[in-house]
Amino acid sequence: MEVIAKSYRHTKSLRRLFVTGVAMLSLSGCVGSGMDFLSEAKVDRSVATGTVPQTPPSTDTLSDEMTVRNAVTSADVHRLEGQPLPWANASTGSAGVIDTIVENNESGQVCRQFRTTRHSYVGIAKFYGKTCLVGGGNWQLLSFQPES
Numbered sequence: 001m002e003v004i005a006k007s008y009r010h011t012k013s014l015r016r017l018f019v020t021g022v023a024m025l026s027l028s029g030c031v032g033s034g035m036d037f038l039s040e041a042k043v044d045r046s047v048a049t050g051t052v053p054q055t056p057p058s059t060d061t062l063s064d065e066m067t068v069r070n071a072v073t074s075a076d077v078h079r080l081e082g083q084p085l086p087w088a089n090a091s092t093g094s095a096g097v098i099d100t101i102v103e104n105n106e107s108g109q110v111c112r113q114f115r116t117t118r119h120s121y122v123g124i125a126k127f128y129g130k131t132c133l134v135g136g137g138n139w140q141l142l143s144f145q146p147e148s
Helices: 007-033 059-075
Strands: 085-089 094-104 111-119 123-135 138-146
Touching: 059 085, 059 094, 059 111, 059 123, 059 138
Parallel strands: none
Antiparallel strands: 085 094, 094 111, 111 123, 123 138
């Protein structure tokens, strides 16, 4: 009788052993080369970065600030009685609501402090600010800062 089929049972197990050995050897290089996740990470203190220079406000931001200033300064504070005051800037597409305006005359100068929202293409943000009446009957915006 002649054998026409050969058994590959022994060669299959040798092939698996070879593939497993190659995989273990390639992974052992990762552990040995500093990718050990169990040890503490070391920070390279020799690298230093500079500070990012503060960019001046954009023309859209300045335009929105002036629009809010005009709304705050032209409002009749006594008539509002705590009611919200909407504003919109057609040139930038921004809009918002001034929810608080407080007028004081503590140092002989009329000032108004306010809180507002600004809905713009960048997103929605809350701001607070202060504007005061200066010589010649003009209002000067002293601050316009985002709430944090």
